[in-house]
Structures are given as C-alpha cells and as structure tokens.
Amino acid sequence: MRYPPAAVINLDHNATTPLHPRVRAAMIEVLERTDLGNPSSTHGLGRACREVVEGARRRVAAAVDAPALGVTFTSGGTEADNLALLGGAEALRKAGKAYGVATSRIEHPAIVAAAEALEARGVPVVWIPVEPDGHVTPDAVADVLRTHDEVGLVSVAAANHELGNVQPIAAIVEAVRAVRDGVLVHTDAVQALGKVPVRFGAWGVDLLSVSSHKVYGPTGIGALIHPTHLTLAPRSFGGAQERGRRVGTENWMAAHGFGVACSLLDESLQQLEALTPLRDRLAEHVRAAGGRVHGAPALANTLNFAFEGAPGELMCMSLDLEGIAASTGSACSAGSLEPSKVLLGLGQTPEQASEAVRISMGRSTTEADVARLIDVLPIIVSRVRKAHAQGSSAS
Amino acid sequence: MSGGVDSSATASLLLDAGHEVIGMTMRLYDASEDERKGRGGTCCSPAEVDLARRVCAQIGIPHYVVDERERFRREVIDPFARDYAAGLTPNPCTRCNQHIKFQPLLQRAAALGAEAMATGHYARNLYGEALLRGVDPRKDQSYFLFSMGREALRQVWFPLGTWNKDDVRAYAEGKGLPNWKAPDSQELCFVPGGNHGDVVQRRAREMGLSTDTLQPGEVVDTDGNVVGDHDGIHRVTVGQRRGFRTRTPERRYVLKVIPQSRQVVVGDVSDTQTSRIEVGELQRLELGASGEVRCTVQVRHKSKPAPATVRWDGDTARVDFDAPIRSASPGQAAVFYGEDDRVLGGGWISRVEDRANGPLETPKKD
Numbered sequence: 001m002r003y004p005p006a007a008v009i010n011l012d013h014n015a016t017t018p019l020h021p022r023v024r025a026a027m028i029e030v031l032e033r034t035d036l037g038n039p040s041s042t043h044g045l046g047r048a049c050r051e052v053v054e055g056a057r058r059r060v061a062a063a064v065d066a067p068a069l070g071v072t073f074t075s076g077g078t079e080a081d082n083l084a085l086l087g088g089a090e091a092l093r094k095a096g097k098a099y100g101v102a103t104s105r106i107e108h109p110a111i112v113a114a115a116e117a118l119e120a121r122g123v124p125v126v127w128i129p130v131e132p133d134g135h136v137t138p139d140a141v142a143d144v145l146r147t148h149d150e151v152g153l154v155s156v157a158a159a160n161h162e163l164g165n166v167q168p169i170a171a172i173v174e175a176v177r178a179v180r181d182g183v184l185v186h187t188d189a190v191q192a193l194g195k196v197p198v199r200f201g202a203w204g205v206d207l208l209s210v211s212s213h214k215v216y217g218p219t220g221i222g223a224l225i226h227p228t229h230l231t232l233a234p235r236s237f238g239g240a241q242e243r244g245r246r247v248g249t250e251n252w253m254a255a256h257g258f259g260v261a262c263s264l265l266d267e268s269l270q271q272l273e274a275l276t277p278l279r280d281r282l283a284e285h286v287r288a289a290g291g292r293v294h295g296a297p298a299l300a301n302t303l304n305f306a307f308e309g310a311p312g313e314l315m316c317m318s319l320d321l322e323g324i325a326a327s328t329g330s331a332c333s334a335g336s337l338e339p340s341k342v343l344l345g346l347g348q349t350p351e352q353a354s355e356a357v358r359i360s361m362g363r364s365t366t367e368a369d370v371a372r373l374i375d376v377l378p379i380i381v382s383r384v385r386k387a388h389a390q391g392s393s394a395s
Numbered sequence: 396m397s398g399g400v401d402s403s404a405t406a407s408l409l410l411d412a413g414h415e416v417i418g419m420t421m422r423l424y425d426a427s428e429d430e431r432k433g434r435g436g437t438c439c440s441p442a443e444v445d446l447a448r449r450v451c452a453q454i455g456i457p458h459y460v461v462d463e464r465e466r467f468r469r470e471v472i473d474p475f476a477r478d479y480a481a482g483l484t485p486n487p488c489t490r491c492n493q494h495i496k497f498q499p500l501l502q503r504a505a506a507l508g509a510e511a512m513a514t515g516h517y518a519r520n521l522y523g524e525a526l527l528r529g530v531d532p533r534k535d536q537s538y539f540l541f542s543m544g545r546e547a548l549r550q551v552w553f554p555l556g557t558w559n560k561d562d563v564r565a566y567a568e569g570k571g572l573p574n575w576k577a578p579d580s581q582e583l584c585f586v587p588g589g590n591h592g593d594v595v596q597r598r599a600r601e602m603g604l605s606t607d608t609l610q611p612g613e614v615v616d617t618d619g620n621v622v623g624d625h626d627g628i629h630r631v632t633v634g635q636r637r638g639f640r641t642r643t644p645e646r647r648y649v650l651k652v653i654p655q656s657r658q659v660v661v662g663d664v665s666d667t668q669t670s671r672i673e674v675g676e677l678q679r680l681e682l683g684a685s686g687e688v689r690c691t692v693q694v695r696h697k698s699k700p701a702p703a704t705v706r707w708d709g710d711t712a713r714v715d716f717d718a719p720i721r722s723a724s725p726g727q728a729a730v731f732y733g734e735d736d737r738v739l740g741g742g743w744i745s746r747v748e749d750r751a752n753g754p755l756e757t758p759k760k761d
Contacts, residue, residue: 313461314503314506314507317457317459317503317506317507318507318508321457383505383506386505387503390502390505391499391501391502
C-alpha cells in the first residue's frame with residue numbers, strides 16, 4: 001500500500017467539508033480585487049469592502065430566516081457558542097435578570113466547556129437530562145425551568161455533532177415560553193445547517209450559532225444569529241465592528257466565501273437527502289454484523305456506531321490505513337483517549353463510549369464509498385477485537 | 396516515535412528496506428512548567444510529538460498519537476513518587492519499558508495489522524530469542540530493556556542495535572531529518588531540569604500520601620552522629636552527593652535513607668561499596684526456574700559490569716560480586732549479562748549489603 005492512498009474516501013464531513021468549487025471561485029474573485037480596503041474606513045476602498053461584508057451578511061441571514069442585522073460574524077462555531085453563553089449570561093446579569101444557564105451534557109465542547117467556565121465564576125448551571133436515544137425533550141427543559149428560577153438562558157443544539165440526531169427546537173422554545181418570559185434560548189445549529197432547514201424566525205430562538213466550514217465554506221468564519229437589537233456583553237474589546245458585539249477588523253474574504261456557501265444550501269439539502277438510503281444501508285449492515293447504532297439518527301449524512309471490544313481509536317486508525325477518513329466523534333476531542341462525553345452523557349460506560357465511530361457523508365459521497373467501507377469493516381473489526389482482547393488479558 | 400533522532404532514523408531505515416511503516420507516538424504527560432516557560436521539552440513532550448509528526452509527514456508515512464497519560468501516571472510517575480518518598484531509588488525508564496512502551500503499543504500494532512513493531516533502542520534482538528547489548532558501547536540501552544519480557548522480544552525489532560550513534564546522525568542528516576543533531580536526552584522526560592524533588596512532592600500531595608517524610612531532616616554518619624541536614628529524603632539519591640549539607644568538607648555519599656526518622660545516613664566513598672545484593676521481581680529471560688550462574692552484573696545504566704555469581708530461585712536472586720562495587724541502590728535494576736553481550740535476566744535491587752545496611756543473611760541453599 002502506498003501512503004497516502006491515491007484517493008481518500010472522506011467520511012468525516014461533520015469535522016469539516018471541502019470548499020465548494022463555486023465558493024472557491026467566488027473567493028478567488030474577491031481576493032483578486034484591488035479596490036477593497038478596511039470595511040470600517042470611510043473612503044471608497046472601505047465602502048467597497050463593507051459591501052462585500054454586508055452582502056455576505058445578507059446571504060447568511062437569508063439562509064437561516066433571520067434579519068441581516070441579526071448576523072454577527074465570529075471566527076467560527078466555537079466563538080459563536082462562547083459569545084452566546086458568556087455574552088448572553090453577562091447581559092442578563094447586567095440587566096438584573098435571572099442569568100443561570102441550562103444546557104445538556106451532550107452538547108458540543110464549545111458549549112459544555114463554556115458552561116463549566118461560567119460555573120467556575122459562580123454562574124448557576126443546570127444540566128438538562130437527556131433521553132437514552134440522545135433527545136432533549138421539551139418537557140425536560142420545562143421541568144428544569146420550573147424548578148430553577150435562576151435559569152435565564154437555555155442552550156440545546158439543533159443537531160448533535162456526534163450522533164446526528166435532531167432536537168425539536170421549535171417545541172423546546174414553546175415549552176420555555178410557556179413557563180416564563182424573558183428566557184434567552186440558544187441553539188447551536190453548526191451541524192444542522194445545510195443538513196436540515198434552519199429557521200431562526202420560525203423556531204423562535206433568541207440566539208443561533210452557525211459555522212462556514214461545515215457547509216463547504218472556508219474555515220475561520222461563523223456567525224451568531226440574534227434579533228436585531230439584542231444586547232450581548234462583548235467578549236473582546238477594541239473597535240466597534242459588528243455593532244460592538246464582536247470587535248476586530250472583519251474577515252471579509254472568508255465572510256464572502258461563507259455567504260456564497262450559504263446561498264448554495266438548498267442544493268446541499270437536496271444532495272443530502274440522497275444519502276439517507278446509504279446511511280440506512282450502513283446502519284443495517286452494522287446491526288447485522290453485531291454492532292450497535294448510537295442515538296436515533298436523523299441527519300441523513302451521519303451514523304454513529306460501535307462494535308463491542310473494538311476501541312474507536314483503533315477502528316479509525318485502521319480505516320485511515322485503508323484510505324477511509326472517519327472519526328471517533330468530535331474532532332475537537334481527537335488525539336485524546338477520553339471516551340465520548342456525548343455517549344457518557346447518554347449513560348454509556350466509559351468502555352462503551354470509547355468504542356464510538358462516527359461516519360459523516362457529504363455531497364461528494366458515492367454508493368461505492370459506502371460499499372468500500374462495508375467491505376473492509378468486518379476484517380478491521382475482527383482484527384481490532386482480537387488484538388484488543390489479547391492486550392486486555394496481558395495487562 | 397519519541398520525536399528524537401533515533402526513532403526517526405529507525406522509521407526511515409525501515410522504509411528504505413521496503414517495509415510499510417506506521418509511526419506512533421505516545422502522549423505520556425502534560426506540558427511541564429519548564430516547557431510552558433519555553434525551556435524546551437524532552438522525550439514525548441508535546442513539542443517532541445510535533446517533531447515526530449513532522450518527520451512522518453516528511454518521509455511520507457501515517458502517524459498517530461495515542462494518549463497513555465493515565466497509564467504513565469499510574470505505572471511510572473506514581474511509583475516514582477512513592478519510592479522516593481519511601482527512601483528508595485526508583486528506575487522509571489525501566490518501568491516505562493516494562494509497562495508502557497511495549498504491551499500497549501504492540502496491542503495497537505496488532506490491531507492495525509502490523510507484523511512487527513520497531514523502536515530506536517540501541518540493543519540487539521537475536522531472532523526474537525535473545526536480547527543483546529547494542530554494538531555502540533556509549534549508547535547501549537539493554538540495561539533498560541531487561542524487563543520487556545520474552546513475549547515482547549518476539550515481536551519487537553531494534554534496527555539500531557548494530558549502529559553507532561554517529562552513523563545514525565550522519566544517516567539522518569543525509570535524509571534531511573529535522574532532528575538529526577538534536578541533543579541526546581539525558582534527564583527523565585517528566586522531570587525536565589533535573590529537579591525530581593519538586594515532582595515527587597507535588598505528586599505525593601496529589602496522591603494523598605503522607606508528606607511527613609518529605610520534611611527536612613538530619614544527616615547522620617554510620618555511628619549515628621548528626622553531621623548535617625537535608626531538605627527531604629525524596630531529594631537525595633543513594634550513592635550520590637547531592638541534596639544535603641554537612642558541616643565538614645569531606646566528600647560524603649548517601650548510604651541509606653531511614654524514612655521513619657527522616658534520617659539520611661552518609662559515609663565516605665569506601666562505605667558505598669558492596670559485595671552482595673538481593674534482587675527481586677526477577678525477569679528470567681535466559682534463566683531457568685532456579686540455579687547459579689557466573690556472569691557480569693550491571694547496577695546502573697552507565698556503571699561498569701562487574702563479574703559475579705548469581706544464585707536465583709523463582710523471582711528472587713542473590714548476587715555475590717567477585718570484588719566490591721560502588722553505588723548499588725535499592726530500587727535500581729540489576730541486569731545480568733552472559734557471553735556475547737547476552738542479557739540473561741535481571742531484576743530490581745531489594746537489599747544491599749554494606750556498612751550502613753549490615754549483612755544479608757546467608758541463603759538457605761548454598
């Protein structure tokens with residue numbers, strides 16, 4: 001075998017997506033322009049660049065059913081999540097309102113770690129219980145709010161990054177409003193965008209995070225969506241960019257790419273639907289081979305599964321050597337042996353949670369790619385199981 | 396792959412020979428204080444992990460980083476802290492080879508379908524049947540490898556066993572490997588700067604060990620007279636002259652540590668000599684269940700092998716040296732070498748017969 005293999009089968013699109021050719025072309029076009037300055041400048045160069053940024057803002061807003069001025073660009077999903085929690089809780093506190101945070105243990109680390117950081121500073125944090133299949137029910141959220149007057153901000157992801165299950169965000173918002181007014185509801189829609197319709201307005205949330213490189217746009221840009229006039233305490237200080245919510249010179253070239261990627265979302269939604277039978281075929285194969293499927297998959301592109309006695313780390317290395325890119329879960333926790341926090345959050349044992357393998361398909365995934373995975377899987381599973389069993393008995 | 400020149404050259408040599416090669420690096424501990432302050436890293440530190448990654452990218456092989464921090468803490472750092480706090484002299488490198496380097500990586504190698512595992516150690520493996528010294532006498536690492544076990548020996552290759560370090564560096568330079576002139580690591584990887592006392596103190600506190608023994612105490616001579624003081628028994632090492640103060644200018648060596656009274660017994664160089672040691676946890680690479688053999692015995696990495704008679708039964712042995720040797724310390728490894736530089740076996744020094752410790756009883760069967 002030659003390494004790297006001639007063609008890698010990318011089954012890790014939830015980690016990042018390759019640039020869409022039309023995004024790349026659009027970015028090259030603005031990169032080659034010589035009439036663009038600092039978007040904050042009053043001169044012509046500044047105005048021209050400002051229009052690039054505002055054009056991108058309009059495209060992102062249109063893609064998520066939000067007002068254009070409700071789009072605050074950030075460096076990505078993590079910063080958007082951090083700004084929502086830290087900036088939201090701080091703004092509530094300053095307004096003299098309840099500022100505690102309620103979220104779940106299966107959220108992305110950008111949420112869980114931000115909540116823990118708030119907790120360390122004395123902000124009350126309540127962990128919402130999660131169903132064994134990975135769902136957060138509107139009733140569970142309402143219960144938390146009824147029993148915790150101190151909660152002023154709720155955060156539940158629209159689609160889970162590891163499991164791919166979709167949460168009933170509109171129903172959760174309704175349940176929150178039924179308990180009391182004035183609670184900020186945030187949803188991390190980073191994994192949902194481009195895979196299911198994301199509707200800021202229709203869902204009724206106050207805050208919503210999205211990221212460019214999960215939707216075939218460039219890395220280094222994301223956005224926090226909010227009502228036009230929402231007050232957020234800033235996390236960085238300096239100029240007045242992004243209406244003071246996120247200061248620093250705008251990353252206009254990436255913003256432009258993100259905007260174009262957002263204008264292509266309808267196309268990727270359609271392409272993704274075609275992946276459902278492939279996902280189901282893989283799930284069927286995993287079950288038939290004695291594996292287990294985690295969560296109740298809803299995103300057409302994502303399948304999280306495990307084979308007992310086969311650590312996910314070794315499965316993913318073995319797949320890599322076969323030229324197949326897969327993940328043990330969130331790439332943010334890769335390189336460490338820590339079992340999936342999402343699966344631990346669902347009540348799995350540490351051993352079970354370290355067996356997870358996440359497959360996430362994308363617009364270029366073919367039937368042949370999945371067939372290849374299904375071909376090599378049994379060989380890899382049996383080799384990894386055998387080696388792992390011997391290692392366990394020896395130590 | 397530690398990120399050093401030896402394992403990097405090993406990977407490249409195997410590739411030259413036509414093998415399909417996978418690089419693997421263990422993360423063993425978090426960045427130390429020193430490293431965060433920019434004073435450089437040692438083996439398997441995050442900076443060295445990056446270097447291993449870079450070498451693999453350059454020579455075109457896959458590279459994986461595996462997290463063994465938990466196991467390293469449990470099997471190496473904690474026993475290290477416990478031993479020093481109990482007045483023993485631990486040998487963490489051999490512990491690492493016994494518990495960390497081979498089994499966990501061999502298991503992963505098998506899972507990935509690899510036929511063998513190779514490391515950059517300077518030792519020779521004779522067809523999986525015998526462990527021999529490396530041919531470069533300055534670099535020979537067989538002393539640290541006696542504990543790897545027969546099972547691992549059958550599956551591990553040491554391509555550098557027949558190489559001199561200078562030739563390895565020249566080869567690495569020729570290949571353009573970025574670490575070809577990186578200095579050899581001399582200190583313990585998790586104790587950069589060489590101050591092991593602070594590491595022991597911190598870890599002992601985290602482990603909830605009694606820190607009574609880590610307080611300052613008296614330095615006494617072999618007759619029990621107080622001759623100086625020290626900052627904690629974990630800061631001294633038997634056979635060494637560091638970590639304590641005496642009122643007289645003579646060179647004093649640590650002979651013994653008495654944890655109960657926090658006393659450190661010192662003497663002059665002749666007092667550090669011993670003719671007889673007891674060895675436990677015996678690894679009988681080439682030895683039967685019990686017996687007696689004439690061989691040479693090495694009690695430190697760099698010490699001269701000394702002719703001796705070894706009598707062993709099960710997992711304990713007694714070593715009678717032909718002539719007294721220096722600086723054998725409880726907790727250190729004693730490795731037995733036979734003809735042709737073969738490692739016959741070895742174990743951990745449990746007791747030493749010298750002026751400070753008194754005689755070992757004569758063994759039953761003699």
